[in-house]
Amino acid sequence: MDTTLPDASGPSQTDMDTAALEASAAITTPRERVPVKVEDDADKVNEAEPPKFDLDTYIANYTGRTRYDRLYLIGTCSPLLSTDALKAAITEAKTSKDVSRYERAVRALADVAPNDPDASLDAAWVQETNRYVQTQTERLEHELRGYKNNLIKESIRMGHEDLGNHHYETGDLAAASKAYSRMRDYCTTPNHITSMLFKMVNVATERGDWMSVQSNAHRLRNSQSKPEDAAKNLSKISAVSALSQMHQGSYLEATNSFLSVPPDLGDTYNEVITPNDVAVYGGLCALASMNRDELQKNVLDSQTFRNFLELEPHIRRAIAFFCNFKFRQCFDILEAYRPDYLLDIHLQRHIPQLYKRIRTKSIEQYMIPFSRVTLDSMAKIFAPTVVGGEARPTDISSPFVQELVGLIQDGVLNARIDLEKGLLVSNQIDLRAEVQRTTLESLREFNEEAHLRILHAAVLQAGLEVKPEKGEGPGLGKAGRFPRGPGRD
């Protein structure tokens, strides 16, 4: 375990300066890193490999309900950290008023460590909290009814807000979002609207309802708040809309949104996303969706995004390696951090897809300057384990060659494999022949189509459409004069 690396001890603020130094040095003198173990197709959480972050420092970056979610995810996915994480999750749940969360965490812990003292339900707390929640709900609803009778807009709005907050805290997310959306009619100032929308975004984020996040973020962008407020909110808005785009799988849009997050995001939105997350998500999405020029221009040279990248220097290094054509080093970094990312609440689902895209794209980018490459040299970069493990790494049945075959057949790579000489040969298109071919083809298609349509018109004009039979017409009599053709087979 290479915890001695300066950038490996997690995204704590104290490491930032050394990490930034490290990152700037990495571009000029790429350091030789020996990867612990490279797994090309580890889609699941790798049990053997410990994550690089420290649980306490990691979770300290977040506030609000996301802390529990993250702890619970780590607890259920990582065998190494499960006990610690679940215990922390239980404590977290106990400080809140959400009984179902507490019960879920306890059940999970009971599966992992049945003998742990925390693994049994605290029945008294559960009962008491349940009672408290119920009375509180009734009280708030009663108050709201009172406000409604008084017809004072502001109090009604606050009544809804209190009820929504209460539901949110107790984990009834559907009811919370309903209560928040009822606030809309009673909002009187732009500020009210913004705060309501943010609350709705938070609820939707936790529910994983990314469409709703997207639409609310859009509304937030269009809300007419004061310029200073708008500037303050902009960072949060763009961060959350980028997040929703990433979740919807449109990585290029997500990249552009992440890149446009203003650097003053800071710790203002820790209940959803931290600046470190912006750097990681943005960096990975960019790697997966942009080519080398765009990466250099829009990511590495970006004035705003640089601030985020400094928080996660290894992402910066990976992008720099990618831009400098050093794909192996880039993969090494990404692979080393794969376990970390697989424990991230937002990234977990997208890591296999993102990594696959990065890999495909790097193969594609690698091929661009060459007209022919030996399969061996490619395999050394893209499939080092295969080179080591098999007698004939460039045989047709090797997984790497099969991967290339798949890429060619999908039309990603415009090249052909020469198995005799072990080469990948890029296709040269003869433009003249291509133009001739397409011209001829379109001419033919036009002629056929035109003929069809002229005939159609002629048939209709002559009144010769295919009609239902009216007895045996004279047409058949004529046809009957000839013996039927012998058919053809």
Added chain:
Amino acid sequence: MTLLSDIISASAHLHSSNHLPSDEYDCRIRELVEYWRRLQTTKALESFANDESFLDRFDPAIDSIPFLFVLRVQIQKVQELNADLFPADIRPSGKLWTRAAQFLASFDGVQVRYAGREWRLLVELVGQASQAASTPLLGATLVKNAMLRLDPSCAVFTSSHLLLVRLCLQAKAYSCALPVLNKQICHFPISLGRPSSEPSVLCADHGSSVSFMTEASGVSSKISYRDYLQYFLYGGMVYMALKEWRKALHFLGIVISMPSTSSVSLIMVEAYKKWVLVGLLEKGKLIYFREQLCPPPSITTPHVVKVYQSLARPYIILAHTFERGDLKKLNAEIDAAMGVWSADKNLGLVAQVVAVFFSQTVIKLGKTFAALTMADLSKQVFPSPVCAEVTGPAVSSLIMSRALNATLVQTKDHAESSMLRFSSIHSLPRLSHELDLQSQLKQEMKLMETLLINLGETNDNLGLSDEYVDSLHKGQIWSGSSEVNPTGGETGLEMDEDLMGDMS
């Protein structure tokens, strides 16, 4: 012999009028035809019916009409005498057959326009006689030449078209039908009801044959939808036999896309079945269109498509298996529906589908690989292990037939199988290829030009002038805007008024 001198003077009258303006010539030739028709009905020609030398007096190239009528009378006489529809004299190499052949090979196209009915009857007789004598090829050549002589553009569908392809199919003389099949049919004989813009006469030099091949001319018998459907289906079959898949596909496409009011002809269903198979043979893949399975040309009416798809299930399933690229499944699919193929007489096409499947797979591999060993190739093509002996000859025959642009190289160590190297895309023999392309382009250009002429003719017939289209277009805009206006336009108006109110 007053009749004889009368006849001779009548036709001589026409000879001298060759240089007359066309309307006078028209007048005379009409008179002549009338005269002969009258003679025919009054049985005045009975006396010449047995006189074989009488026909020698007329040259079919100059006196086409007298020759035609006399020949008709003599044929009728022979038929009556022998109480047989096709007595020996009419059958190929009979006396009258020779006469008919002489006439059909050299008649004057303009004169015959006036006696279209008699011409058609003769052509039909020749065709039937050759069938009866089981020498359909003789009939087919005569019919083909006669058709091209009467109407070199062959753009109007007549009953002779159907007769010709039928004869050719029976004779298995497929290329014989090509001169006619390659001409595109764009019209049907119609009665020109409207008064023609220019007073044209039959003998005038017409730009298109539509104006003289009318319903009234009798060049074609009464046509029903079955006739042209059969013609195009048979034409498609001729092209299939010649392995001209693209043209076959076009012909079958015509059949399956013909307009229908409510019912579907079985001929169309038959054509659809062949169409699916030929599509596989031509393109090597299914054609997807708007997510539909095996969609016919876009102008086909939707309800017809549904009928096809329910009636031709096995074919569509076969096509999908082809697309998925599993040889074993394809074979299983073919075996399973063996009864269907043979009942539809499509066994030959299905057998070719399998062959094409193999070559398509190999050609597709050429897009992925620049070179690979035969052993690897057979592994890619056949999922189950097949020994290289099967693929080796198959691939070499593909290369020899030029379907595959590749070379086979023997590797140094003989233990391994030989190496198949696909030629790169642009290493074709340039010059001959270019010339070939050029001629193809020219051919298509010519085709397009004739199509354009025919299009103009169709527009003319339908009364679709530019002005009409313009006014139609305007009308549509009007009706379209009147639909939109009630919502958009009026609110706009109201807003204007409001603004004015605010201002004041």
